Amino acid sequence: MLENVMIRKPMGTSLFALLEEHDFVVEQVTDSVFRVSRFEELSVFVHVEGENLYFMVDLGNVSSFASMELYFKLLDLNTEILPVSVGFDSTDASDPRLVLVESRETQNLDENEVLSVFNTLELATDKVEKVLAEYVK
DSSP, rough: OGGGGGGGGSSSEEHHHHHHHOEEEEESSSSSSSEEETTTTTOEEEEEEEEEEEEEEEEEEOOOOOOOOHHHHHHHHHTTTTSSSSEEEEESSTTTTTEEEEEEEEEOOOOHHHHHHHHHHHHHHHHHHHHTTTTTO
């Protein structure tokens, strides 16, 4: 699937090749979901669906220390971390996950755009972790 998403470069390249060229490790999780990691950074899950790419970083379950104050701070943080957003993945109702999400259309993607998604997710992760640090004892 990642081999089919083409990135605009003078010679064109697949998303898979671009990520490997920039020292990312790509692991296929399902037919359409890939775990992308580099160095000590949190993994980014990339879901390929039609002509869209969905990026997600799983920050864990915060239920044990969550409060309305924390939820408000996380929601307020969305204005600082654009185009990334903080959200909750409640696919498993017994284990809701705090996540960072971002998306892109696959048409006309270029190298800088793809790499900026990973950089922006990294910066957003740092900001969310600072907020969470106030609540984790």
